[in-house]
Amino acid sequence: MRDILIKQADVVVTMDAGRRELAGADVLLRGGVVAAVGAGLETPEAEVVLARGCVVTPGLVNTHHHLYQTLTRAVPGGQDALLFGWLKTLYPIWARFGPEEMFISAQVGLAELALTGCSLSSDHLYLYPGGARLEDTIAAAAEVGLRFHPTRGAMSIGESEGGLPPDALVEREAAILEDMIRVVDAFHDPREGSMCRVGLAPCSPFSVSRDLMREAALLARDKGVMLHTHLAENAEDIAYSLAKFGVRPGQYAEDLGWTGPDVWHAHCVKLDAGEIDLFARTRTGVAHCPCSNCRLGSGIAPVRAMRDAGVPVGLGVDGSASNDAGNLVGEARQALLLQRVARGADAMSAREALEIATLGGAEVLGRGDCGQLAPGKRADVAIWDVSGVAAAGAWDPVAALVLCGPGRVRDLFVEGRRVVAAGEVVTIDVGRVVERQNALARKLRG
Numbered sequence: 008m009r010d011i012l013i014k015q016a017d018v019v020v021t022m023d024a025g026r027r028e029l030a031g032a033d034v035l036l037r038g039g040v041v042a043a044v045g046a047g048l049e050t051p052e053a054e055v056v057l058a059r060g061c062v063v064t065p066g067l068v069n070t071h072h073h074l075y076q077t078l079t080r081a082v083p084g085g086q087d088a089l090l091f092g093w094l095k096t097l098y099p100i101w102a103r104f105g106p107e108e109m110f111i112s113a114q115v116g117l118a119e120l121a122l123t124g125c126s127l128s129s130d131h132l133y134l135y136p137g138g139a140r141l142e143d144t145i146a147a148a149a150e151v152g153l154r155f156h157p158t159r160g161a162m163s164i165g166e167s168e169g170g171l172p173p174d175a176l177v178e179r180e181a182a183i184l185e186d187m188i189r190v191v192d193a194f195h196d197p198r199e200g201s202m203c204r205v206g207l208a209p210c211s212p213f214s215v216s217r218d219l220m221r222e223a224a225l226l227a228r229d230k231g232v233m234l235h236t237h238l239a240e241n242a243e244d245i246a247y248s249l250a251k252f253g254v255r256p257g258q259y260a261e262d263l264g265w266t267g268p269d270v271w272h273a274h275c276v277k278l279d280a281g282e283i284d285l286f287a288r289t290r291t292g293v294a295h296c297p298c299s300n301c302r303l304g305s306g307i308a309p310v311r312a313m314r315d316a317g318v319p320v321g322l323g324v325d326g327s328a329s330n331d332a333g334n335l336v337g338e339a340r341q342a343l344l345l346q347r348v349a350r351g352a353d354a355m356s357a358r359e360a361l362e363i364a365t366l367g368g369a370e371v372l373g374r375g376d377c378g379q380l381a382p383g384k385r386a387d388v389a390i391w392d393v394s395g396v397a398a399a400g401a402w403d404p405v406a407a408l409v410l411c412g413p414g415r416v417r418d419l420f421v422e423g424r425r426v427v428a429a430g431e432v433v434t435i436d437v438g439r440v441v442e443r444q445n446a447l448a449r450k451l452r453g
């Protein structure tokens with residue numbers, strides 16, 4: 008692989024230990040890692056990428072998604088509902104998916120993430136209708152070229168047993184555990200620089216049993232993989248937990264082995280002070296999904312309190328049926344705005360929002376090798392052209408990324424390989440994928 012020398016950026020935002028921002032700096036990518044950062048770097052054989060007029064950041068990290076939902080954006084019956092009603096509208100549509108729907112929708116979602124600066128994404132695939140398998144999404148990510156953390160999700164408690172999903176969408180728990188073992192053994196790569204790490208992710212307390220939560224935790228520890236689920240997303244979720252289990256979600260998670268640095272929970276909008284303390288003590292991570300929380304009317308997650316307590320927090324776009332976009336810089340902006348609505352104008356700075364979108368997400372996903380531009384870290388780099396209309400007149404180009412734009416990257420490198428060039432994805436034919444996606448959406452609409 009040829010060296011890449013990114014030259015003369017207006018600012019390189021390193022997110023290194025000193026959070027250094029280097030004016031007029033270069034970044035050298037070699038063999039999939041950052042080889043050097045600083046001014047005046049020279050390497051005769053390198054491909055030079057001029058970055059004048061640009062801000063260079065680590066690639067953004069997405070800690071929560073349901074890629075399959077890009078096929079059900081803005082569905083009329085689900086546009087104005089709270090979480091449970093929204094899910095009940097969408098489950099019957101998702102039940103008609105199969106392998107092609109999973110593959111194409113994942114490519115659309117990942118292309119959208121790439122164009123908005125994301126180099127590492129997790130995905131929570133918790134339903135497997137029509138023969139769909141986790142590898143449908145793994146194949147999609149490999150073609151797009153993003154670093155990928157797919158999670159083998161699951162639902163096992165259908166309506167007839169007091170769960171939320173229809174019985175037709177749930178799986179037998181023995182079969183779920185068997186498939187979890189299969190996908191970890193086949194696809195999980197624990198090495199530094201890994202392009203694919205698999206996690207285990209029973210969907211939510213209202214769609215799986217306590218037994219499955221406990222068994223999944225034991226299996227994850229045995230295999231050395233991470234655990235992920237939805238937790239404390241809204242008031243309905245808390246009410247369900249109290250009525251069904253007699254405890255709040257934090258206690259439920261702790262009792263079943265779902266705390267620790269190898270666990271991250273999506274949403275956590277309704278964590279109380281005791282639960283925040285539990286997460287901080289145990290280094291349990293949180294995927295904060297501000298746009299989805301607004302769209303579903305779930306509330307404002309206590310991110311300021313979580314960060315102050317020391318809870319690892321990353322950002323997630325969440326599924327595209329509840330956002331309905333997949334733009335992480337948009338999430339960074341929304342995170343900042345929501346904390347300010349809740350706590351005042353100094354509750355979160357643009358730089359902190361950018362830190363959560365990069366370094367914070369990498370920590371949540373257990374990726375000490377990502378989220379920073381520093382020698383030895385993986386070569387995941389986003390180049391943002393701030394010379395256009397969106398940031399014109401900005402006095403502080405780093406803050407401008409979050410406060411005004413641009414919302415799309417000019418270039419994106421993952422593991423030192425180009426995924427976006429001049430604002431276009433270069434790894435797949437996005438036009439063809441979008442055409443197929445729209446045909447599949449039309450078929451689902453009937």
Ligand SMILES: Nc1nc2[nH]c(O)nc2c(=O)[nH]1
Nearest residue numbers: 073210211237299325326329
């Ligand atoms: N935002 C979302 N929350 C969820 N809970 C659950 O069980 N599924 C979902 C989901 O798809 N999105």
